[in-house]
Amino acid sequence: MKLFQCENCGQVLHFENTKCERCGYKVGFEPMSLQLRSFKGNERRYCKNHEQGVCNWLVNPESSTTLCKACELNHYIPNVQDADIRKNWRDLEFAKHRLVYSLLRLQLPLNSKSVEPESGLWFDFIDPDQVVPDDAETMTGHQGGKITLSLQEADPAEREKNRVNMKERYRTLLGHLRHEVGHYYWDLLILPFPHRLKSFRAHFGDESNDYGQALKNHYHQGPPPDWNRHFISAYATSHPWEDWAETWSHYLHLIDTMETANALGVSTSPRVEDQASAMAMVADVDPFLPIDFDSFLEKAVALTYAVNSLNRSMGQLDLYPFILNPTVKQKLTFIHNLLLEVREASSPGTGLI
Numbered sequence: 001m002k003l004f005q006c007e008n009c010g011q012v013l014h015f016e017n018t019k020c021e022r023c024g025y026k027v028g029f030e031p032m033s034l035q036l037r038s039f040k041g042n043e044r045r046y047c048k049n050h051e052q053g054v055c056n057w058l059v060n061p062e063s064s065t066t067l068c069k070a071c072e073l074n075h076y077i078p079n080v081q082d083a084d085i086r087k088n089w090r091d092l093e094f095a096k097h098r099l100v101y102s103l104l105r106l107q108l109p110l111n112s113k114s115v116e117p118e119s120g121l122w123f124d125f126i127d128p129d130q131v132v133p134d135d136a137e138t139m140t141g142h143q144g145g146k147i148t149l150s151l152q153e154a155d156p157a158e159r160e161k162n163r164v165n166m167k168e169r170y171r172t173l174l175g176h177l178r179h180e181v182g183h184y185y186w187d188l189l190i191l192p193f194p195h196r197l198k199s200f201r202a203h204f205g206d207e208s209n210d211y212g213q214a215l216k217n218h219y220h221q222g223p224p225p226d227w228n229r230h231f232i233s234a235y236a237t238s239h240p241w242e243d244w245a246e247t248w249s250h251y252l253h254l255i256d257t258m259e260t261a262n263a264l265g266v267s268t269s270p271r272v273e274d275q276a277s278a279m280a281m282v283a284d285v286d287p288f289l290p291i292d293f294d295s296f297l298e299k300a301v302a303l304t305y306a307v308n309s310l311n312r313s314m315g316q317l318d319l320y321p322f323i324l325n326p327t328v329k330q331k332l333t334f335i336h337n338l339l340l341e342v343r344e345a346s347s348p349g350t351g352l353i
Contacts, residue, residue, distance in 0.1 A: 001015055001098065001101070001256060001259060001260050001263070002259055002260070002262075002263045003263040003264070004017075004035070004036040005036075006020040006022065006023060006025060006027065006036075006038045007025075007036075007037065007038040008020065008023050008025045008038045009022050009023040009025070011023065013027055013036050015029070015036070015097075015098065015101070016056060016094055016097075017036065017056065018050070018056045020038060023038075025038040025039060025040060026038070026039050026040065026044075027056065028044055028046055028050075028056050028057060028058040029056055029057045029058060029097075029101075030044075030057075030058045031057060031058075031068065031069040031070070031100075031104060034101070034104060034105065037058065044058050044061065045058060045059050045060075045061045046058060046059070047059055047066070047067055047068035047070075047071050048066040048067055048071070049067065049068075049071045049093070052080060052086065052089075052090075053086070053090060054086075054089060054090040054093040054094075055068060055070070055071055055093060055097065057069065057070055057071070057097065069100065069104070069110075070093075070096060070097045070100040071093075072112045072114070073096075073100070073110075073112050073121055073122060073123050074122070074123050074125070075113070075122035075123060075124050075136075075146065076124040076125065076126065076133055076136055077089060077125050078125060078126065078127035078130055078151055079127070079130055085127060085151065087154075088127075088151045088154035088155065089125060089151065089154070091154040091173060092125050092149060092151070092153075092154055092173060095172075095173035095174040095176075095177055096123060096177055098174055098256075099174060099177045099178060099181060099252075102252055102255070102256055103181070105288045106288065106339055106343070107342075107343050107346065108185065108339070108342065109188065109346070113145060113146075119145065119188060120145055121145050121146075121147070121181075121184055122145060122146045122147070123146075123147050123148075123149070124136045124137065124146055124147070124148045124149070125149055125151060126138055126148055126149070126150055126151065127150075127151040127152075128150060128151075128152065136148065138150065140153060140176055140180070141180065142180040142181075142183040142184055144187075145184055145187070147177070147180040147181060147184065148180075149173070149176055149177065149180075153173060153176060154173060159171055159172075159173075167234070168233075168235070169233070169318075169321040169322065170320075170321055170322070175249060175253070178248070178249035178252045178253065179245045179246060179248070179249040180245070181248075182244060182245035182246075182247075182248030182249055183241065183244075183245050185248070186200075186241065186244055186245070186248075189338065189342055190338075196338065199334065200240075200244070200334075201240070203330060203331050203334045204240040204243045204244050204247075204331065205240040205243065206240065207239070207240040207241050207244075209239065209240070211239055211241060214238055214239040215238055215239065217238075218235070218237065218238035218239075222234070223235075223237040223238075224237060228323055228325065229325055229327070230325065230327045230328075231243060231246070231327070231328065232246050232247055232250050232322055232324075232328045232331075233246050233322065243331070247328065247331045247332060247335060248335060250322065250328075250332065251332055251335045251336065253320070254287075254296075254297075254300045254332070255287035255288065257300075257303065257304075257307075257320075258283060258285065258287045258296065258299065258300060258303065259286065259287055259288065261283035261303055262283045262284065262285060262286055262287075264283070265283070266281075266283045266303070266306075267280075267281060267282040267283065268280060268281045268302060268303070268306045278302070279302050279305055279306075280302060281298075281299045281302035281303055281306070282299070283299065283303065285299070290340070293332075293333055293336045293337075294333075297324060297329055297332065297333075300324070301324055304319070304320040304322075307319045307320065308320060308321070
């Protein structure tokens with residue numbers, strides 16, 4: 001995430017801010033320009049969900065829609081009369097809005113199913129303790145462009161319990177959303193294109209293998225003992241689709257973290273003489289622009305070492321508890337090159353994705 005400033009007084013702002021604490025101006029995120037806008041009175045119009053305290057995005061004042069680019073992707077939301085449920089929904093929305101920001105910066109196709117019923121995207125935020133609609137799932141997952149996330153995941157205690165029970169190194173709302181949207185974009189960007197599908201299989205394996213049986217085998221037998229030499233996570237070993245979604249989510253983890261580091265002017269120069277060059281890093285790239293991806297990955301590895309060390313100094317778990325082995329780097333590079341191809345193919349006048 002890049003840094004934002006109040007357009008009136010220059011105060012540094014967070015992505016979720018609705019007001020500048022220095023000058024009192026209202027603040028809202030404008031998805032067309034990808035900027036936080038500062039204003040007084042009714043010069044701009046907030047998304048309808050601003051009333052619930054879950055959104056600070058703006059809508060076109062001349063448009064008939066009441067929902068912003070991120071909130072129009074919602075299919076189901078829970079009954080939010082209860083304050084705790086409303087807080088959990090807010091946490092889900094904050095994570096989803098950060099996801100949508102990244103997807104917009106990557107210039108990926110992003111339409112609601114209400115606009116594109118076949119190829120669009122919907123989010124179902126489900127509270128299992130409430131009545132669940134007939135056409136909704138109760139567990140986190142993706143199916144046919146609908147991403148489901150249980151409200152229980154917004155409870156930190158419940159999420160940590162699930163992380164431990166499932167032997168995961170990392171579990172966050174944003175991580176869930178990045179993973180599940182990876183499944184959506186596989187259907188949209190790879191499946192219809194034979195040359196991409198062929199390249200995908202060369203990197204991730206044959207996705208036509210029985211998915212249900214593969215998951216059963218994974219949960220019964222566990223990952224192979226050498227999984228961390230070829231995969232980003234143990235779960236990625238279960239099936240090529242999950243390997244893709246896990247690697248996709250890590251691509252988003254890394255580019256968003258590096259964008260933030262770049263905005264903050266982060267650099268590291270460890271005082272360890274024999275390893276200083278390998279661990280040194282200057283976050284001088286905007287990962288959403290054309291970059292040397294090999295160099296980017298080198299910087300990312302050095303950055304994760306630094307932030308993990310800081311976390312350990314506070315007695316916290318590693319911020320990024322993963323190893324970017326050579327095979328994973330190749331998979332990440334495949335995703336990077338794919339997104340470059342998609343961006344070029346969707347340029348005005350091509351009519352392609």
